[in-house]
Amino acid sequence: MANTKEVRKQIASIKGTQKITSAMEMVAASKMKKTQDGMLEGRPYSLKIKEVISHIASASSEYNHPFYEERKPKKACFIVISSDKGLCGGLNINLFKQVISKSAELDAQGIESTFALVGTKASGFFKSVGGKVVAVVEKLGDKPNPDDLIGFTKVVLDMHKNGDIDQAYLCSNSFVNTMTQQPKVEQLIPLSPEEDGGPKSQWDYIYEPEAKSLLDGLLTRYIESLVYQAVVENNACEQAAKMIAMKNATDNAGDLIKELELLYNNVRQAAITQELSEIVGGAAAV
Amino acid sequence: MSTIKINIVSSSEEIYSGEGTMVYATGSLGEIGVAPGHTPLLTGLAPGPVRVVNGSEEEAFFCSGGFLEIQPDLVTVLSDTAERAENLDEAEAIKAKEAAEKDLANQDATLDYAKAASQLAEAVARLKTIQKLRKKQ
Numbered sequence: 001m002a003n004t005k006e007v008r009k010q011i012a013s014i015k016g017t018q019k020i021t022s023a024m025e026m027v028a029a030s031k032m033k034k035t036q037d038g039m040l041e042g043r044p045y046s047l048k049i050k051e052v053i054s055h056i057a058s059a060s061s062e063y064n065h066p067f068y069e070e071r072k073p074k075k076a077c078f079i080v081i082s083s084d085k086g087l088c089g090g091l092n093i094n095l096f097k098q099v100i101s102k103s104a105e106l107d108a109q110g111i112e113s114t115f116a117l118v119g120t121k122a123s124g125f126f127k128s129v130g131g132k133v134v135a136v137v138e139k140l141g142d143k144p145n146p147d148d149l150i151g152f153t154k155v156v157l158d159m160h161k162n163g164d165i166d167q168a169y170l171c172s173n174s175f176v177n178t179m180t181q182q183p184k185v186e187q188l189i190p191l192s193p194e195e196d197g198g199p200k201s202q203w204d205y206i207y208e209p210e211a212k213s214l215l216d217g218l219l220t221r222y223i224e225s226l227v228y229q230a231v232v233e234n235n236a237c238e239q240a241a242k243m244i245a246m247k248n249a250t251d252n253a254g255d256l257i258k259e260l261e262l263l264y265n266n267v268r269q270a271a272i273t274q275e276l277s278e279i280v281g282g283a284a285a286v
Numbered sequence: 287m288s289t290i291k292i293n294i295v296s297s298s299e300e301i302y303s304g305e306g307t308m309v310y311a312t313g314s315l316g317e318i319g320v321a322p323g324h325t326p327l328l329t330g331l332a333p334g335p336v337r338v339v340n341g342s343e344e345e346a347f348f349c350s351g352g353f354l355e356i357q358p359d360l361v362t363v364l365s366d367t368a369e370r371a372e373n374l375d376e377a378e379a380i381k382a383k384e385a386a387e388k389d390l391a392n393q394d395a396t397l398d399y400a401k402a403a404s405q406l407a408e409a410v411a412r413l414k415t416i417q418k419l420r421k422k423q
Contacts, residue, residue: 042297042298044299045296045300047296048295048362048364049364051421055326055357056328059326062344087349144391146298204326205328206327207328207329208327208328208329209329209330214329214330216326217353218364221353228297260351262347
């Protein structure tokens with residue numbers, strides 16, 4: 001049986017860990033508030049640009065943008081958004097699993113996959129799994145700057161323009177509530193025209209200066225805003241998941257300490273009993 | 287008097303949402319005024335002021351670029367960055383302009399000319415917005 005000193009040492013070490021995890025839980029909780037605010041701040045823009053895009057889709061434009069064009073798919077690009085840091089439960093790995101299964105599904109149809117990655121975790125994962133990585137951006141911080149993502153998004157859009165890819169998917173976690181984060185893989189390109197748009201109406205915009213350059217700019221901006229919004233939302237998911245993971249770790253440490261304390265008392269009691277019986281036995285012998 | 291619904295959003299926040307009788311913006315081809323019932327129009331925005339007039343009241347914003355969508359009853363400004371004009375700081379704007387001019391003046395191989403030029407255009411537009419507002423007061 002273990003001796004009391006050993007058990008005491010173990011309890012002290014677990015208590016130390018528990019302190020760390022509970023501190024991390026509190027940090028994550030306060031960051032979660034901030035990242036959620038960031039997510040909400042970006043919403044009006046993405047809602048409005050979505051509205052404008054759906055207006056454009058319902059207009060009978062003289063110019064059809066390549067983002068709407070359904071090509072015969074041969075190559076696809078996955079934009080995978082992950083966190084930079086770990087200790088956030090199964091958040092990243094659940095997403096990667098979905099990406100891999102989707103990629104395998106496309107592979108079965110003869111569509112080749114490439115990856116564009118946001119976050120240290122994704123780049124680490126896809127380095128170990130293998131897979132053609134075309135763009136990586138890391139360490140965007142808790143308050144990502146939209147400018148930092150422009151170059152990243154451009155790589156993917158340029159590949160689409162040059163015909164290197166025919167489809168693009170956006171993979172990230174969506175924030176349902178603090179307890180639940182849902183990994184999702186959505187098709188980004190080709191853009192699906194709004195289902196509820198109804199039949200195409202007859203009107204069209206006046207374009208100043210001209211439709212092509214305007215729509216190019218606007219749709220690029222739209223995709224950028226989708227990617228940015230996904231990054232911000234993923235950030236909120238990360239902090240929420242981290243908070244829950246750290247809370248669980250703290251609770252588990254508490255359980256472990258309780259068990260070990262019980263063991264410690266048992267061991268101590270056994271030692272005392274043994275000593276007593278030795279003394280009693282000794283006295284009887286005399 | 288008929289009004290038009292106006293939304294101004296930037297990538298990080300909602301700047302303005304409300305009704306107005308008239309909107310003035312700096313389009314990429316020049317200034318445009320939008321009254322209710324305007325025909326649908328889509329244009330880029332050049333750095334400059336966006337003004338919302340509602341009766342006798344007027345609010346001004348600074349946009350450093352973006353897009354403007356007009357529907358007969360709705361104006362949407364998708365700004366790259368927008369600031370309420372009251373927040374504009376003239377000293378800051380002059381400093382930015384000077385820095386941009388200096389950058390343009392000593393062009394060496396490492397300088398990104400296009401970036402410097404756009405910075406200068408933005409700083410000048412910012413100054414213009416401030417000065418326009420000053421005149422009115």
